[in-house]
Amino acid sequence: MKSFSVRTNEHTQFVNITREVQGAVSELAIKNGIATIFIPHTTAGITINENADPDVTEDIQSALERAVPWKMEYRHSEGNAAAHVKASMVGSSVQVIVKDGRIQLGTWQAIYFCEFDGPRLRSVWVQ
Numbered sequence: 713m714k715s716f717s718v719r720t721n722e723h724t725q726f727v728n729i730t731r732e733v734q735g736a737v738s739e740l741a742i743k744n745g746i747a748t749i750f751i752p753h754t755t756a757g758i759t760i761n762e763n764a765d766p767d768v769t770e771d772i773q774s775a776l777e778r779a780v781p782w783k784m785e786y787r788h789s790e791g792n793a794a795a796h797v798k799a800s801m802v803g804s805s806v807q808v809i810v811k812d813g814r815i816q817l818g819t820w821q822a823i824y825f826c827e828f829d830g831p832r833l834r835s836v837w838v839q
Contacts, residue, residue: 713839714740720830724777726759726769727825729836733808734815736838742810750805750837755795755829757802758836763822776801776828795829802826 714736718727729749737747751758762768776798786793806823809816817823825836 713837715835715837718825718827718834718836720825720827720832720834722827723830724773725827725830726773727827728763728822729825730763730815730817730822732836733823733838737810737815738813740838741813743813745810746807747810747815748805748807748839749823750839751799751825752804752835752837753799755792755799756832756834757799757804757826757828758806759802759824759826760806760808760817760821761824762820764820769824792829798828799826 716732716736718729718732720727733747733749740747749758759772761772780794780797780801782794784794788796808823825834827834
């Protein structure tokens with residue numbers, strides 16, 4: 713397993729980690745197979761989506777905020793229940809195919825770390 717850190721500087725933020733994931737796959741010497749990228753946090757997630765238009769990730773963030781507003785009557789006493797819900801909706805792992813040592817993504821795809829309770833220093837695990 714290989715891990716790397718992601719520092720977020722906003723409360724909600726999508727960070728393109730495709731390059732770091734490729735670096736981890738290269739360091740692990742995965743030639744052909746499947747790589748799992750896992751986020752070991754309960755208020756962050758991971759997704760694969762468009763990387764050509766930054767409005768796409770902004771739209772996803774806005775839609776999640778409308779669906780799960782930060783200020784609502786939640787029972788969780790820490791005050792970050794919305795981040796937990798969003799992390800559950802987005803998910804904590806993705807898998808990508810590796811062929812000839814390169815992760816295989818569509819033309820417009822990127823791997824995004826999704827911060828829902830930042831800013832923080834976060835971890836990403838690749839296996």
